[in-house]
Amino acid sequence: MHSDPSPVRPVGRGAKVRAAVHAATLAELLDKGYAALTVENVAQRAGVHKTTVYRRWKDRESLLTDALAEHMAMDIPVPDTGGIxxxxxALARSLVQSFTSPTGQAVLAAMFTGAAHLPEIxxxxxxxxDDRLARAEPVVTRAVERGELAGDTDPAELFKTLVAPIYLRLLMTADPVDExxxxxxxxxxxxxxxxxxxxRARDGDPASG
Structure with missing residues (x-):
């Protein structure tokens, strides 16, 4: 029996292929940066043919966008500890842990520097x-139900306030970011x-206008 001379080994179809390509995209981003990212190298690392990648993503930008969105959505769990x-x-520490990891740093570099000019990014x-806000909103809803926060607390404003100092350090001041x-x-x-x-801003409220 002859062995397959091809370096590409099939990884399956559907969700399994998508997961393998996403992982390969992030690995290439980490190893080589956005400028050197190519569909061909991603395909080789994922163990699929590049035509398989192009059937699902039209170019490297759409591939990168999809991989980044998936990674960012899945990397931060929604906590339910019983207290706001x-x-x-838990939410803030998960965010810090995610963005200070090597992959997180590569993701930040791609989203805010290397590929920041692209409309897709x-x-x-x-x-x-939007995804993180939707995932964090139940945290606020449960806190309101427990009486820990006022009923008109705006989840979006709360989330922005929570992440703002973390992003400031990560993207602007380069101060240490930790727990x-x-x-x-x-x-x-x-x-x-x-x-x-x-x-939440209400009609006639100065905050709404």
Missing amino acids: ETDLR AAARRHVF TTADQAVRVTLAAARAGALR
């Missing part, structure tokens, strides 16, 4: 934020929420 402070702490950033950063973000966010600064 511990929920937010701008759309991916919006998709990632202390996450915990401080939680304290500030809860203080703002309990002071009524993160409520």
Whole structure:
């Protein structure tokens, strides 16, 4: 029996192929950066033919966008610890852990520097934020039901307040980002929420206009 001389080994179809290609895309991004990312290298690393990749993604930009969105959505779990402070702490610490990992750093570099000019990447950033907001909203809903937060607390404003100091350090100041950063973000966010600064805008409310 002759062995297959091809370096490409089939990995299956459907979801399995998609997962393999996504993983290969992130690995290539980590190893070589956005500028050197190619569909051919991704396909070889994933163990599929490049025609298989092109059947699902029209170019490297759409492939990268899909892989980034999937990675960012799946990498941050939705906590349910029974309390708003511990929920937010788990959420913020997960965010910090994700973005300070080697893969997280590569993802940030692609989304905010190397490929930041692409409309597809701008759309991916919006998709990632919307997805994270949708996943974090139950944290606020449960806190309201437990009486820990006011009923008009705006989940979007709370989430923005929570992540803002983390992103500031990651993208602007290059200050250290660790669990202390996450915990401080939680304290500030809860203080703002309990002071009524993160409520939903209503018709006629100055905050709405």
